[in-house]
Amino acid sequence: MATQHHNALTRVLAELPGPLPAFGVIHIAIPHTSRFTIVGNHLAQHAELSLVAIGIGVHIQSLPVGSLVGIKALTARFADGEMRIAAALRELEAHGYLRRAHVRLANGRMATRTVFCNQPGALERAGRVVVAPKVPPAVPEEAPAVPEEPPAPPPAPEPDPVPESHPPVRVPPRTAPKPPRRPLPQPRExxxxxxxxxxxxxxxxxxxxEALVLSEADVEELIPGVAAWLEREVHPGAIRHALTADLPKPPKYPAKIVRHRLTVLLPPQLPGAEELAPAARRPLVIPLQNCDGCDRAFRSREPGHCRGCRDLAAAA
Structure with a gap:
């Protein structure tokens, strides 16, 4: 992709009219059709404003009417600290771009009204403030002519789109779908x-x-879960201990904590008396065998000779 971008840039530079400078910046001006703001060079190239003040001035000028542009709002938006942003706002105020005045509202409260002027010189000459809503037009409006500004360079022709050699790769999301929540236990009746x-x-x-304060709706929803514990002959004190022990500090969602514990800590059914009784012992039965010597019956786990035959064999 880097090679394609480099080839496209070389192609655009070759089509620019006139000889290119040996050094310095070269502008490739592509006309905007939406989401753009006209900024005068008196602000963008101001000789006395700092870069932070110029950047904040351009940013404020691009915002719609009613946007917050105080120190706290700009600090939350940019990486610069409050001291640098406050100094930049003072610079804009000193050069006439920014004006802040305290006004009294209809309810009697005091508020700070911030006005940003895109042309302080024209404001001083006219002696009035014109506040217009920042709505981007469908067709870009022409900027007011300023004698000291040089004319803008002619726009360069838009380069032809370079076809991609490979289709875009779709990366699956990193977060896997969460498993469905286990249902709340329900009693048989x-x-x-x-x-x-x-x-x-x-x-x-x-x-x-103290943190487990449940609403009436939460209690009504969780009643079947506690009833399932009671149906399994769990003592109310044991249920209370299971729901209140080792709580997170502070618990943000008490009802969700109680529901989770009622679900995952549900004890099993108590075994019955038959399941707890020991298995009955069966009498030991030794099978009958026929003696290989005298053919008499005798009890033994394995076939062979009876005791009488074995004694005669031992005496002989």
């Missing part, structure tokens, strides 16, 4: 007793954690 107890537990949370 929300009885009036469960509803009353769950509502009391939720409303009483602020007595144990």
């Amino acid at each position: 929300l009885t009036p007793e469960l509803r009353q107890t769950a509502s009391a537990i939720l409303a009483d949370l602020r007595n144990h954690a």
